[in-house]
Amino acid sequence: MDRFSVAGKHIAITGASSGFGHHFAGVLAREGARVSLGARRTEKIEARVDGLRGEGHAAFGAALDVCDRASMEAFFTTIEAEFGPVDVLINNAGIEAGAKTYTMIDEDDWDAVIDTNLKSAWLMSKLYTERVVANEQREGNIVMISSITDTRTIKGQFPYAISKGGVTRMTEVLALEAPRYGIRVNAIAPGYILTDVSRLVVEGDNAPDFVKGIPMRRFGKFEDLDGPLLLLASDASRWMNGSIVVVDGGHVCASL
């Protein structure tokens, strides 16, 4: 297997019904990976899988709620039955609470964001590790989708930024603990790219001013993540473990 390629790898993507996950499925499938897509909106998953299969790629979809342990376990069982052991897990599913500060959110907002973005990344990783061990795979690879809000936050991202700070720290702690199972763990920390998660910022009234704070003077595009995704998902990154790959046009370098 070409170590700079994902060809032949079984790659599971959470939150693949829209946005990044939907895009990642296409990028990885077109590079020859066998992709398993999971999310709650199964009609969107089915449409994406049908489209990829129509292009001749190996794709499979299954229902997944990353806030429900039984659903996560069923997801792994179903996709392993289709494509065998998972070589790469991409913990991508995420939500935001909608431009709220700490005084505006309630317990439900907190629980929804922290459970979907942070707790799920731990539990999916734990269940994946159990599979790697049970399958005697000896190798595994986890890619977290964090965010530059892990370090560079604006008002109104209260539970979201905290969850992403946790995902970044989790990546580093897992990088310490997971290699004993043959698993390495890295993260992509994207800047702002238009999706439902970022819409309030990228399409908000302040967007023209906000974008001036990005040294490259533009928001990102899905395609800007392709290189880092393929790097971390392939063996090209085989000695990377605990790396947080920031992809943001230099946004975190700016002081305003």
Ligand SMILES: NC(=O)c1ccc[n+]([C@@H]2O[C@H](COP(=O)([O-])OP(=O)(O)OC[C@H]3O[C@@H](n4cnc5c(N)ncnc54)[C@H](OP(=O)(O)O)[C@@H]3O)[C@@H](O)[C@H]2O)c1
């Ligand atoms: N867009 C940005 O600027 C940006 C920047 C940095 C990081 N990120 C991160 O990128 C990731 C993807 O978000 P996106 O921007 O692509 O937004 P998006 O289009 O809204 O995608 C979010 C995905 O997460 C899934 N999801 C939400 N709750 C879930 C649950 N309980 N179980 C399973 N899947 C769930 C959604 O699927 P269902 O609703 O069908 O379940 C959807 O597929 C998130 O972790 C986000 O924080 C985004």
